[in-house]
Amino acid sequence: MSFHTIIEPFRIKAVEPIHMTTAAERDALLRAAGHNVFLLRAEDVIVDLLTDSGTGAMSAEQWAGIMRGDESYAGARSYYRFADTVRDIFGFAHVLPVHQGRAAERILFSTVCNPGDVVPNNTHFDTTRANIEHVGAQAVDLPIAAALEATVAHPFKGDMDVAALRSLIAEVGRDRIPLVMLTVTNNSGGGQPVSMANVRAVRGVCKEHGLPLYIDACRFAENCWFIREREPGYEDKAVIDIARELFSHADGATMSAKKDGLVNIGGFLATNDDALARQEARLLILTEGFPTYGGLAGRDLEAIAIGLREVLDHDYLRYRITSTAYLGKHLAAIGYPIVQPPGGHAIYIDARTYLPHIPPSSFPGQALVCELYRAGGIRTVEIGTLMFGRTDAHSGAQTVAPMELVRMAIPRRVYTQSHIDYVVEVMASMHESRARVRGLRLAWESPPLRHFTARLEPV
Numbered sequence: 001m002s003f004h005t006i007i008e009p010f011r012i013k014a015v016e017p018i019h020m021t022t023a024a025e026r027d028a029l030l031r032a033a034g035h036n037v038f039l040l041r042a043e044d045v046i047v048d049l050l051t052d053s054g055t056g057a058m059s060a061e062q063w064a065g066i067m068r069g070d071e072s073y074a075g076a077r078s079y080y081r082f083a084d085t086v087r088d089i090f091g092f093a094h095v096l097p098v099h100q101g102r103a104a105e106r107i108l109f110s111t112v113c114n115p116g117d118v119v120p121n122n123t124h125f126d127t128t129r130a131n132i133e134h135v136g137a138q139a140v141d142l143p144i145a146a147a148l149e150a151t152v153a154h155p156f157k158g159d160m161d162v163a164a165l166r167s168l169i170a171e172v173g174r175d176r177i178p179l180v181m182l183t184v185t186n187n188s189g190g191g192q193p194v195s196m197a198n199v200r201a202v203r204g205v206c207k208e209h210g211l212p213l214y215i216d217a218c219r220f221a222e223n224c225w226f227i228r229e230r231e232p233g234y235e236d237k238a239v240i241d242i243a244r245e246l247f248s249h250a251d252g253a254t255m256s257a258k259k260d261g262l263v264n265i266g267g268f269l270a271t272n273d274d275a276l277a278r279q280e281a282r283l284l285i286l287t288e289g290f291p292t293y294g295g296l297a298g299r300d301l302e303a304i305a306i307g308l309r310e311v312l313d314h315d316y317l318r319y320r321i322t323s324t325a326y327l328g329k330h331l332a333a334i335g336y337p338i339v340q341p342p343g344g345h346a347i348y349i350d351a352r353t354y355l356p357h358i359p360p361s362s363f364p365g366q367a368l369v370c371e372l373y374r375a376g377g378i379r380t381v382e383i384g385t386l387m388f389g390r391t392d393a394h395s396g397a398q399t400v401a402p403m404e405l406v407r408m409a410i411p412r413r414v415y416t417q418s419h420i421d422y423v424v425e426v427m428a429s430m431h432e433s434r435a436r437v438r439g440l441r442l443a444w445e446s447p448p449l450r451h452f453t454a455r456l457e458p459v
């Protein structure tokens with residue numbers, strides 16, 4: 001007999017108290033922080049949905065692994081446990097540990113990219129794009145059309161537009177493309193999955209042109225769970241086997257273990273190319289560390305090795321994906337326009353539709369972020385004009401972003417259903433008064449990545 005309630009498949013062994021605040025206190029804290037939730041102290045947040053990166057809870061087994069960590073400078077036992085696990089799941093010949101995802105990106109792109117090169121991706125995450133642009137190359141996003149329609153439901157909105165990939169190769173020439181990348185799941189596109197059929201199709205195009213295919217693997221387990229749930233032929237497969245098949249189509253991967261590695265810090269760069277691995281190891285030694293620790297402690301490698309197995313557990317993944325969808329379903333029922341269907345790690349609210357009285361130049365996404373904090377101490381992040389727009393130096397006008405989203409990212413194994421029910425209740429209470437939410441204007445900004453430090457005030 002199966003039951004309707006999907007419980008958290010864990011018991012809680014250590015707890016971290018939450019400091020409760022009143023709406024009046026939060027209003028004062030928000031003003032002091034210049035209406036920028038990045039400038040709040042974390043202890044003044046009740047439910048922190050700012051990011052799912054590095055914010056997860058480790059298991060008792062991982063904490064035990066922390067004690068077992070081998071801190072030898074070279075050839076540590078923990079490195080071999082880590083590298084063997086990565087090889088077993090991902091199948092790549094060479095595995096370089098790094099301190100987080102962007103370090104893998106920096107080493108990869110500064111090794112394979114030349115100025116003027118072009119790197120296609122379904123959608124680049126911002127650090128991926130920044131590392132490509134840093135070496136003078138161009139990052140091109142090729143999402144399918146449905147990815148840009150917030151309310152259109154599609155099972156694999158993370159897919160790459162294969163026809164657009166062919167056109168891009170024809171236009172710029174294969175010699176200017178060092179590799180093709182697929183981000184699973186597509187974070188910047190709403191945490192949406194990529195289908196195995198799409199991976200195969202992209203692989204086919206890469207093969208025709210002799211191009212390597214890389215996977216940004218941050219949320220690979222969540223992506224593989226969606227394949228199992230939604231793609232015909234995978235319903236009876238183990239997620240680890242789906243992952244093995246997915247990576248068998250690729251030549252390498254970058255990974256931030258802060259997501260589906262279930263750890264607070266760490267990542268890796270993997271490749272099947274012997275010569276490239278040697279070049280990458282040289283850079284790794286220069287800035288991260290010796291290739292058997294790569295800027296991490298032995299204990300971190302041990303925790304990643306355990307986390308990569310735990311994340312593939314079906315009970316965990318069922319709970320993870322269902323609990324994200326649970327938040328999405330309740331917010332949609334209240335009337336919040338969310339990106340459909342819910343993604344793996346986060347719910348995205350279309351703030352432009354939700355607050356139509358606030359023009360994009362007055363940051364409707366950030367206005368909603370502030371309201372969520374004021375109403376219930378809930379911290380989220382704007383992905384819109386504050387993050388991607390620019391202020392014209394002469395006129396002061398804003399270049400606005402294509403979408404004004406608020407992302408509610410759910411840390412792994414941290415919050416229970418009652419925390420999520422609290423979030424839903426807070427947002428239900430705000431709903432009727434949404435027409436009274438006021439826009440914001442910038443009081444101070446410092447580009448690039450202005451959203452981290454900007455200060456704003458109500459219009």
Ligand SMILES: Cc1ncc(COP(=O)(O)O)c(C=O)c1O
Pocket residue numbers: 053100101102103125127128183187188216218256257258267
């Ligand atoms: C899809 C994707 N790629 C790369 C990164 C970068 O990883 P890190 O923050 O560990 O540098 C992130 C982080 O959020 C991400 O979501």
